[in-house]
Amino acid sequence: MDFTLLIVIIVLALVFDYINGFHDAANSIATIVATKVLTPFQAVLWAALFNFAAYFISKFIIGEFKIGNTIAKSVDEHFITLEVILAGLIAAIIWNLLTWKLGIPSSSSHTLLGGFMGAALANAGALSRDGVDVINYAKVLPTFLFIFCAPLVGMIIAYFLTVIIMWICRKANPSRADRWFKRLQLVSSALFSLGHGGNDAQKVMGIIGAAVICYKLDAGDAIYQAxxxxxxxxMFVEDPHWWWVPLASFVVIGLGTLSGGWKIVKTMGSKITKVTPLEGVAAETSGAVTLYLTEHLGIPVSTTHTITGSIIGVGIVKRVSAVRWGVTINLLWAWILTIPVSAIIAAIFYFLLKAIM
Incomplete structure (x- = not known):
């Protein structure tokens, strides 16, 4: 039964990975579509390619999967069961599909984390047991903090980068400069897609890793117990039986991106502020820098929050009123609600699963 449940979790984790891809496709292609540098199909193909390429950077250049490790350890292992992981995944999938349907660019990272924690708390029945906290606050608090810090960092970098670029190009021929920035958007979009793949695919790795470790411990695996x-x-990442998990995580998120997410593309590409090729380069580059920084620190941030903050940053350069603050405030509410709502849904599903199983 436990092995069957493990297989169900792995399949659902990859389903979530696929949904994450098309839910977050807009993050890296919205501006490049809005500025008509690429057609929608060309844009998603471009983004998907670099989502997958991020695997080789994480594996062979960075040499580790820090974000996957953070997700796997966000909850104390004493409170992790296969039922907890399954309930968290179901909640995350429901919230992602709901926000995609409504065209709201919410965070796949935070819905996964919220679901995982909500189910673990339901399992514990309290905030702590025998002096052991359910939530690993050392891992989780930086993630909570970066709900606000990631878009802010993206916004600040984008603002100053836009100002610097405009100053450098102040004497350039507008038509010629526009053509160059359209070409540069291919580079900046690719950089952001690399960051998106490296950041988000690892979250699914972390969940699968937590499930495998839980299964191994329950099965009495002496090596894992010691x-x-x-x-x-x-050990999980280096285990020859599970070598395919990191690769599959990056492949599936790329396939999801290839499916696109056109409702969210519209919100990100035009509803927040009108974006020019110059601003698209600044926003995507700023978002990519923020993602690389947080990946280096092992903090799973939202690519959605990051690029939204960057788009706001380039909008403010023109004038504060260029940003549609009503849309931005609605997005902020979705960001704030994601973790608690996902946690509540996961807790409900945890109790249902325990009643059924």
């Missing part, structure tokens, strides 16, 4: 809790995720 290892320190800090070492187990690394």
């Amino acid at each position: 290892a320190d809790s800090k070492e187990r995720f690394g």
Whole structure:
């Protein structure tokens, strides 16, 4: 039964990964479509290619999967069961599909984290047990903090980068400069897609890793039981039986991106502020820098929040009123509600699963 449940979790995790791809496709292609640098199909193909390429950067250049490790350790292992992970995944999938249907660019990262924590708290029945906290606050608090910090950092970088670019190009021929920035958008979009793949695919790895570790411990695997809790995720990544999980996570998110997410593309590409090729380059580059920084720190941030903040940053350069603040405030509410709503949904599903199983 446990092995069957493990397989169900892995399949659902990859389903979530696919949904994450088309839900967040807009993050890296909205501006490039809005400025008509690429057609929608060309844009998603471009983004999907670099989503997958991020695997090789994480594996062979960075040499580790820090964000996957953070997700796997966001909840104390004493409160993780296969039912907890399954309930968290179901909640995350429901919230992602709902926000996609409504065209709201919410965070796939935070819905996954919220679902995981909500189900674990339901399992514990309280905030702590025997002096052990359910939530690993050292891992989770930076993620909570970056709900606000990631868009702010993206906005600040985008603002100053836009100002610098405009100053450098102040004497340039407008038509010629526009052509150059359209070409540069291919580069900036690719950079952001690399960051998106490296950041988001690892979150699914983290969930699958937590499920495999839980299964191994329940099965009495002596090697996993003897290892320190800090070492187990690394053992999972290096385990020859599970070598395909990182690769599959990056492939599936790329396939999801290839499916697109046109409702969210419209919100990101035109409803927040009108974006020119110059501004698209600044926004995507700023978002990419923020993602690379947080990936280096091992903090799973929202690519959605990051690029939204960057788009706001380039809009403010023109004038504060160029940003449609009504749309932005609605997005902010969705960001704030994502973790608690996902946690509540996951807790409900956890109790349902326990009643059924």
